Amino acid sequence: MIGKEQLMITIENLTKYYGNNRAVNHISFTINDNEILGFLGPNGAGKSTTMNMIAGYLPMSDGTVTIYGADITKEPGKAKRNIGYLPEIPPVYPDMKVKEYLSFCAGLKRVPRGERKNEIERVMKLLKIKDVEGKLIRNLSKGYKQRVGFAQALLGNPKFLILDEPTVGLDPNQVAEVRAIIKDLKNEHSVIFSSHILSEVSAICDRVVIINKGDIRAIDTIENLERSFVNSLVLHLKVKGSKSKTASIIETTKGVKEITSIDDEGNDIYSFTVQLEGDADAIRDSIMDDCLKNHVSIIEIFTDKPNLENVFIELINRPVKKSGLQELLDETPDESEADAEDQGEEEKEEE
Numbered sequence: 001m002i003g004k005e006q007l008m009i010t011i012e013n014l015t016k017y018y019g020n021n022r023a024v025n026h027i028s029f030t031i032n033d034n035e036i037l038g039f040l041g042p043n044g045a046g047k048s049t050t051m052n053m054i055a056g057y058l059p060m061s062d063g064t065v066t067i068y069g070a071d072i073t074k075e076p077g078k079a080k081r082n083i084g085y086l087p088e089i090p091p092v093y094p095d096m097k098v099k100e101y102l103s104f105c106a107g108l109k110r111v112p113r114g115e116r117k118n119e120i121e122r123v124m125k126l127l128k129i130k131d132v133e134g135k136l137i138r139n140l141s142k143g144y145k146q147r148v149g150f151a152q153a154l155l156g157n158p159k160f161l162i163l164d165e166p167t168v169g170l171d172p173n174q175v176a177e178v179r180a181i182i183k184d185l186k187n188e189h190s191v192i193f194s195s196h197i198l199s200e201v202s203a204i205c206d207r208v209v210i211i212n213k214g215d216i217r218a219i220d221t222i223e224n225l226e227r228s229f230v231n232s233l234v235l236h237l238k239v240k241g242s243k244s245k246t247a248s249i250i251e252t253t254k255g256v257k258e259i260t261s262i263d264d265e266g267n268d269i270y271s272f273t274v275q276l277e278g279d280a281d282a283i284r285d286s287i288m289d290d291c292l293k294n295h296v297s298i299i300e301i302f303t304d305k306p307n308l309e310n311v312f313i314e315l316i317n318r319p320v321k322k323s324g325l326q327e328l329l330d331e332t333p334d335e336s337e338a339d340a341e342d343q344g345e346e347e348k349e350e351e
């Protein structure tokens with residue numbers, strides 16, 4: 001086992017509240033030396049909030065972040081010396097020229113005067129922005145602005161790089177180039193980079209942290225995540241009728257592992273995604289029979305094998321705290337039951 005002191009970055013119980021809204025909920029993970037850690041989650045999952053806190057740019061509500069032994073809250077100067085940060089919106093000054101801006105940043109980052117020229121040349125070469133060094137940043141394309149922001153993060157060669165959606169806004173060629181740069185960085189750096197695109201993360205990461213609604217859903221290698229789902233099958237069922245009745249039919253069917261998502265499509269139509277274990281055809285037939293008996297109309301039913309995309313979707317939808325099914329059922333009211341309740345209330349009022 002790796003001793004804690006060897007771990008470069010340790011995040012423990014990190015939490016953020018915006019008013020009453022809990023954007024990040026007691027998350028803990030580590031980033032090892034020379035590791036690229038993917039931070040994956042849908043929009044609004046809490047990625048930028050987490051990265052801002054790790055970088056020391058946003059106060060945390062609770063928890064600790066330790067960068068090479070330095071606590072980001074207690075010793076921000078010492079901790080930040082090892083951090084290069086590319087926020088979601090690159091912090092570039094539109095009225096500066098590219099080289100002038102990098103020189104300004106090198107000063108802020110206390111790159112020794114005698115080394116600044118070489119250091120600026122190094123990052124410009126790495127990000128292929130030498131040809132625009134004399135241009136005003138305001139006149140650059142979005143892709144070039146992103147690269148200038150990335151170059152700024154690399155100034156001073158910090159050991160730990162925090163990259164928030166570094167490929168957003170880039171054309172496919174630029175995306176490939178930036179991914180190649182990140183892969184190369186691994187030789188000398190540890191990197192955490194966020195994305196909401198699974199293929200992007202799986203292409204370059206050693207491990208991945210999957211986050212949704214502020215909670216960690218999984219921390220593992222892509223291979224392990226795939227392996228843990230490889231023997232499972234997924235059943236998709238779309239019905240018109242009672243959500244809770246259908247959920248109960250599915251839950252009580254032998255061979256059903258878990259209901260992983262329920263989508264309310266309106267007009268009493270619900271789509272269920274269900275993980276199965278065993279004979280998928282027999283399980284499907286049994287669910288069909290029970291639905292018929294219980295007057296639940298099936299609109300669609302089929303099984304398939306999960307691919308990586310399914311794994312991601314299942315993990316981000318998987319409830320974390322309350323009993324799983326209850327949380328899924330609570331997320332949207334059962335329309336047919338709500339109607340029945342409303343009717344009951346109306347009847348009571350009439351009385």
Ligand SMILES: Nc1ncnc2c1ncn2[C@@H]1O[C@H](COP(=O)(O)OP(=O)(O)OP(=O)(O)O)[C@@H](O)[C@H]1O
Pocket residue numbers: 018021023041042043044045046047048049050088196
């Ligand atoms: N400054 C803020 N004030 C209030 N709420 C905020 C603020 N910033 C983020 N939030 C909320 O916190 C939650 C997490 O947002 P965050 O931007 O961290 O997610 P994200 O995973 O980075 O999303 P995206 O991929 O869209 O950038 C969201 O519900 C968002 O609305």
